[in-house]
Amino acid sequence: MDDPLVYLNGQLTPLSEARIPVLDRGFIFGDGIYEVIPVYKRKMFRAEQHLARLFRSLDAISIANPHTKPEWLALIQTIMDAHPADDQMVYLQITRGVAKRAHAFPANVTPTVFIMTNPIVLPSDAVRAKGVACVSLEDKRWLHCEIKSSSLLGNVLAAQYAAEHDATESIQFRDGFLTEASSSNVWIVKGGKLMGPPKTNLILEGIRYALLQELCAANGIVFEARNITRAEVFAADEVLLSSATKEVLPVVSIDGQPIGAGVPGPMYKKLYAAYQAAKAA
Numbered sequence: 001m002d003d004p005l006v007y008l009n010g011q012l013t014p015l016s017e018a019r020i021p022v023l024d025r026g027f028i029f030g031d032g033i034y035e036v037i038p039v040y041k042r043k044m045f046r047a048e049q050h051l052a053r054l055f056r057s058l059d060a061i062s063i064a065n066p067h068t069k070p071e072w073l074a075l076i077q078t079i080m081d082a083h084p085a086d087d088q089m090v091y092l093q094i095t096r097g098v099a100k101r102a103h104a105f106p107a108n109v110t111p112t113v114f115i116m117t118n119p120i121v122l123p124s125d126a127v128r129a130k131g132v133a134c135v136s137l138e139d140k141r142w143l144h145c146e147i148k149s150s151s152l153l154g155n156v157l158a159a160q161y162a163a164e165h166d167a168t169e170s171i172q173f174r175d176g177f178l179t180e181a182s183s184s185n186v187w188i189v190k191g192g193k194l195m196g197p198p199k200t201n202l203i204l205e206g207i208r209y210a211l212l213q214e215l216c217a218a219n220g221i222v223f224e225a226r227n228i229t230r231a232e233v234f235a236a237d238e239v240l241l242s243s244a245t246k247e248v249l250p251v252v253s254i255d256g257q258p259i260g261a262g263v264p265g266p267m268y269k270k271l272y273a274a275y276q277a278a279k280a281a
Contacts, residue, residue, distance in 0.1 A: 012078070023101060032095030033147070039090060041087065057147050063096055090117045121245065131253075134253070168249075194271075216271075238260050
């Protein structure tokens with residue numbers, strides 16, 4: 001679909017015709033929040049959790065939520081219905097709105113609301129069978145990574161670093177401890193246990209964070225959230241990425257060093273199968 005319909009401030013319009021004023025604070029300051037919801041067979045996946053995170057992020061930066069949950073769901077459904085793909089990736093962005101350029105929050109400003117969708121692009125079977133390479137990077141982002149802010153320059157630079165090194169992701173460390181990748185949560189496996197960093201301000205709590213906890217509980221897998229050292233990552237039996245577009249993806253090398261046996265491992269295969277079952281439920 002070359003020019004899909006999008007929603008912008010109460011109107012449905014072709015994407016090519018959507019416009020915002022140059023003084024929108026999302027454009028000027030990155031003063032906004034976004035969310036991404038996967039859709040499988042025209043059904044939103046974990047929409048409740050995605051909207052809850054959206055609402056938390058809006059509250060965290062004091063943007064008044066412009067819609068109720070039923071209104072959000074109806075708007076998303078309208079955009080989904082207008083797109084021919086059965087499997088989609090819905091993108092929502094809310095900025096503080098349009099105002100004279102000044103750093104402090106303006107008074108009496110109306111938030112800008114934008115919604116679009118595209119076909120979801122997932123890793124191919126060939127990529128999954130081989131696994132992916134990553135690089136490591138010192139995490140130099142700000143200290144409110146728990147907010148799903150549209151101010152993503154730190155993540156963009158980390159993603160570019162990975163691209164320049166022919167890697168899928170940059171796996172980041174702060175003060176020697178694992179945080180996350182540029183657009184994924186990161187997990188390690190050791191001795192049959194799945195481990196990830198604790199949910200703090202240093203990572204964005206991916207919706208798959210709780211999902212993987214649920215899948216572990218349902219499949220008899222021990223799960224532990226704790227601080228993980230750089231040495232533990234490189235010595236792991238397996239390293240996994242999770243995100244809406246990656247679902248669960250095996251990492252087979254970091255900085256050119258093999259992880260475990262250097263091939264996708266049994267924990268990945270078990271969790272990926274469980275993930276697919278959750279999508280179909």
